[in-house]
Amino acid sequence: MNIRRARTIYVKELVDILRDRRTLAAMILAPIVLYPLLMLGGIQAASSQTENIKDERIVVGFEKEWQWNDVVRPLLEEERDLLTKQRAAAEARGADVDELAEIPVPLGEFIDAKSTAQLEASIREQSVHCGVIVLPGNDGSSPSDVQITLTIVTQKEQVRSEIAARRLQSALDRVGEHRRDMTLRTLNIDPRIVEPIVIKFRKLITPGSVLGLILPFILVLMTVTGAIYPAIDLTAGERERGTLETLMVCPVPVIDLIVGKFMAVTTIAIIAAALNIASVTATVYFGGLQEAMAMDPSAEGGDDGFPWWAFPVVLFTLIPFAVLMSAIMLAVCACARTFKEAQNYIMPVIMLVLVPGGIAALPGTKLEGVMIVVPVANMVLLTRDLLSGAALGASTFAWVLLSTSLYAAVSVAVAAQVFGKESVLFADSLSLRAMLSRRLIKPSRWPTLSGAGLYAATLFPIWFYVQSALQRAVDDDMADVLRWSAILMPVFFLGVPAAMVSYWKIDARATFRLGVPTLRHLAAAVLIGLAAWAPAHELFVLQEHYIATPPALAESNKALDVALTSMPFALAFTVIALVPAVCEEAFFRGFLLSGLRGAFRDRTAILFAAAAFAAFHFFIFRFPVTMVLGVVLGWLCLRSGSVWTAILMHALHNGVAVVLVRWPEYQTAVGLSATDPWSHLPARTLIPSLLALLVAWWIARRPDPSEATKTSPILTSSDDSGTL
Amino acid sequence: MIVVDNLLKIFPTADGHDKRAVDGVSFRVDAGRIYGLLGPNGAGKTTTLRMLSGLMAPTAGRAILAGHDVATHPREVKQSIGFLTANTGLYQRLSPRDVLIYFGKLHGFDRARAEARAAELIKWLEMDDFADMRCGALSTGQKQRTSIGRALVADPPILILDEPTLGLDVLSNRLILDFICRERTEGKTIILSTHYLDEAETMCDQIALLHNGAIVAEGTIEELRQRTGTERLSNIFLQLVHADQVAEI
Numbered sequence: 011m012n013i014r015r016a017r018t019i020y021v022k023e024l025v026d027i028l029r030d031r032r033t034l035a036a037m038i039l040a041p042i043v044l045y046p047l048l049m050l051g052g053i054q055a056a057s058s059q060t061e062n063i064k065d066e067r068i069v070v071g072f073e074k075e076w077q078w079n080d081v082v083r084p085l086l087e088e089e090r091d092l093l094t095k096q097r098a099a100a101e102a103r104g105a106d107v108d109e110l111a112e113i114p115v116p117l118g119e120f121i122d123a124k125s126t127a128q129l130e131a132s133i134r135e136q137s138v139h140c141g142v143i144v145l146p147g148n149d150g151s152s153p154s155d156v157q158i159t160l161t162i163v164t165q166k167e168q169v170r171s172e173i174a175a176r177r178l179q180s181a182l183d184r185v186g187e188h189r190r191d192m193t194l195r196t197l198n199i200d201p202r203i204v205e206p207i208v209i210k211f212r213k214l215i216t217p218g219s220v221l222g223l224i225l226p227f228i229l230v231l232m233t234v235t236g237a238i239y240p241a242i243d244l245t246a247g248e249r250e251r252g253t254l255e256t257l258m259v260c261p262v263p264v265i266d267l268i269v270g271k272f273m274a275v276t277t278i279a280i281i282a283a284a285l286n287i288a289s290v291t292a293t294v295y296f297g298g299l300q301e302a303m304a305m306d307p308s309a310e311g312g313d314d315g316f317p318w319w320a321f322p323v324v325l326f327t328l329i330p331f332a333v334l335m336s337a338i339m340l341a342v343c344a345c346a347r348t349f350k351e352a353q354n355y356i357m358p359v360i361m362l363v364l365v366p367g368g369i370a371a372l373p374g375t376k377l378e379g380v381m382i383v384v385p386v387a388n389m390v391l392l393t394r395d396l397l398s399g400a401a402l403g404a405s406t407f408a409w410v411l412l413s414t415s416l417y418a419a420v421s422v423a424v425a426a427q428v429f430g431k432e433s434v435l436f437a438d439s440l441s442l443r444a445m446l447s448r449r450l451i452k453p454s455r456w457p458t459l460s461g462a463g464l465y466a467a468t469l470f471p472i473w474f475y476v477q478s479a480l481q482r483a484v485d486d487d488m489a490d491v492l493r494w495s496a497i498l499m500p501v502f503f504l505g506v507p508a509a510m511v512s513y514w515k516i517d518a519r520a521t522f523r524l525g526v527p528t529l530r531h532l533a534a535a536v537l538i539g540l541a542a543w544a545p546a547h548e549l550f551v552l553q554e555h556y557i558a559t560p561p562a563l564a565e566s567n568k569a570l571d572v573a574l575t576s577m578p579f580a581l582a583f584t585v586i587a588l589v590p591a592v593c594e595e596a597f598f599r600g601f602l603l604s605g606l607r608g609a610f611r612d613r614t615a616i617l618f619a620a621a622a623f624a625a626f627h628f629f630i631f632r633f634p635v636t637m638v639l640g641v642v643l644g645w646l647c648l649r650s651g652s653v654w655t656a657i658l659m660h661a662l663h664n665g666v667a668v669v670l671v672r673w674p675e676y677q678t679a680v681g682l683s684a685t686d687p688w689s690h691l692p693a694r695t696l697i698p699s700l701l702a703l704l705v706a707w708w709i710a711r712r713p714d715p716s717e718a719t720k721t722s723p724i725l726t727s728s729d730d731s732g733t734l
Numbered sequence: 735m736i737v738v739d740n741l742l743k744i745f746p747t748a749d750g751h752d753k754r755a756v757d758g759v760s761f762r763v764d765a766g767r768i769y770g771l772l773g774p775n776g777a778g779k780t781t782t783l784r785m786l787s788g789l790m791a792p793t794a795g796r797a798i799l800a801g802h803d804v805a806t807h808p809r810e811v812k813q814s815i816g817f818l819t820a821n822t823g824l825y826q827r828l829s830p831r832d833v834l835i836y837f838g839k840l841h842g843f844d845r846a847r848a849e850a851r852a853a854e855l856i857k858w859l860e861m862d863d864f865a866d867m868r869c870g871a872l873s874t875g876q877k878q879r880t881s882i883g884r885a886l887v888a889d890p891p892i893l894i895l896d897e898p899t900l901g902l903d904v905l906s907n908r909l910i911l912d913f914i915c916r917e918r919t920e921g922k923t924i925i926l927s928t929h930y931l932d933e934a935e936t937m938c939d940q941i942a943l944l945h946n947g948a949i950v951a952e953g954t955i956e957e958l959r960q961r962t963g964t965e966r967l968s969n970i971f972l973q974l975v976h977a978d979q980v981a982e983i
Contacts, residue, residue, distance in 0.1 A: 015839070015840065015842075018840065019840075025827075025832075026825055026828060029827040251825075252823025253824065255817075255819065255821070256817070258788075258789055259787050259788065259812055260812060260840045261810075261841060262840050
């Protein structure tokens, strides 16, 4: 990819978009004018409606005159007397205005009684708010009838009905409690005896927590809204205006075009979302909505109540979010031939984005388990946790950003693959059908980056979920987890890629590098496989100086050691060394590396494949060392032109670990301390290991002659083989 | 300069049968010549030109432009061609100068060189009056001049022109034809696809008549006249197409 050319495209697209009035209106007018109006208007309307309901007159229905006249009305009159006396007493002792305001106004002032033959029907048609039923014998009319039983009838889904019932209940309760207290006092009993336990609530609220629940979701909507128009305009709009054909005939690789466009869409999305956040924050602050947002200075747990620090935090999380959204939008819109078609494609995508976003916005959802790698949901949860000040592990934070970046990169790769394809360029080619029709697929040597990348991105959360589910299913029995992993790994890492390669008529031998390696490359693989553990250990020790091993990893390592010791050696070697070596190498150094080599230079492709390899191990602490091993495996694989060398090296490397765990005497022999796992290795182990690696490098540095003559399968804009 | 060998393009159709849009087309164009591709709608002219310019991948066959195979070296081919069609759009919110500079940069020019080349083309194509207006506000003729400038920005040795005069008024039409003649004089290799037979008659050094994706006749206008015994190209065309249809039956 040429950065200068991508920048040229970026600048042009940005100028083009910013000269469009519709974009400017959507980007600036909506947040600055619309959202303050909507928020202020909506909240004020909602709160004034609640106030109105609280103060408005209520209509209580009854079926028989005596129920009202002989039972309810006297009770309400009793409440009036009670409250009048209470107010007079307060005034007499010189109570202040606040105290007087707390004495309720008698309900009788607000109540209308209505006789109705069909009580339930009247409530349903809302001519009365609630109804009262008193059964004969429970009306308190006879001296033996010490308890009055009332049934209040409400319509559950009617807010007014519920509020009216609550107001009536509260007034009657007041009378009931007064009568009880009077009776007890007459009997010379302390009224408190009937209520031996009094429970009061004091609800703490973290300033910004409500904002934290709302803001991430607004962020999702705003970022999506900001990205929609430019994404459509720069892809389907370009085709519709006839400029795409002109652009595609320029000598510019599609990846440069799409990266330039992607950066422009991302910039607009970030500006739009930042304006929205600023507008929401300003509206909350200047509009006096702090209380509604749980940011009242009087609320406990905060100093000034208003989370100013939230603004840069949100902006920070906004960037990967906008990157992901822009990439997804661009990939979707790149498939469309017209503006209208793009809009049709966008709608389901927005729904797909809103579902995980909405789930994450639910108060009970936590940023843990598989949620860490669920696209969109993980960002919503991360933003929420940052805003509410929840404790957040560095590993969780890193995984969220890493997985989001991975999904964004794959979306860009997909957009690059689709953009400018003749199926999109020319309506007459019917190439969508051609793309899906196997008989018209031309055989190709390598998978495309988007095909391989898309599968890797899909597999990432799936494999994460499989691992978590396995641990739960076997109750964290590591031996069972290893066995089941060894059974499932070939399906996901070998079977599915092989099926894809077969369907799209891709050369399996070239893709998975199945060629026979030379003896010198095999020898190098043996040397690295047997010696690499020592420098890897030293790297871990070095890392331990700066970052302590997380307890979860230490526990997992211990459980692994126990499991490996408990099973037969052949089985331990199979599940730890053999199966992962075959499956992971076929996938990372075969399928994925072949796809990456189509778009990047060999060095970059090896680095990306190694990063993916490290990411799939799901422990951020082990990421750097695993990535270094991935780089060595990728280098050896390309030098030898064969995946077998990588498999051999990988199997031996893991095999050495199994041997050291099962036979502790070997640990002592090589100088590994039984008490301090992070002590340095002695020179007698380290020097031969480094020498072995040096020899391996020396004998493998020259590539396999047949591999050296092969050209990198760089994709071109005209490549329309319909392959992966 | 251009060698096309047995070019084939197959599209799948809704009824499941393949449509051979271009069916074994072969021809050769030397430098400084105008090669005319003539034929009715759906004959395969546009598909052929799209394959030559690297916008579509051929199902089979080869096309070599300026020494580069379009299937294996599409970027080099794109570096060597200027592509202009009647449907070519311009960025409405950019000025003609912006467009020329932008495409100059896409061809690998630095900013100074792109600006100098844009200024040169603006002067040559007499675009000074509207060079800094937005393309959305230009007349059809002004837009066509901008499009010509865009196609010539990298001074390519090959020009591929797909019905460049379609729907133009007389003045704009004249402008395009003058430009084509001038480019031929400068030694450019030009492929011209057109519906207008009189235009082809006066402009093209060699003509290929396409029908149902295949070339039914090829040669200079004189050779075609001798072969059919008719004078006007329209009659030649009808006669050859009719003969082709009879042969099909």
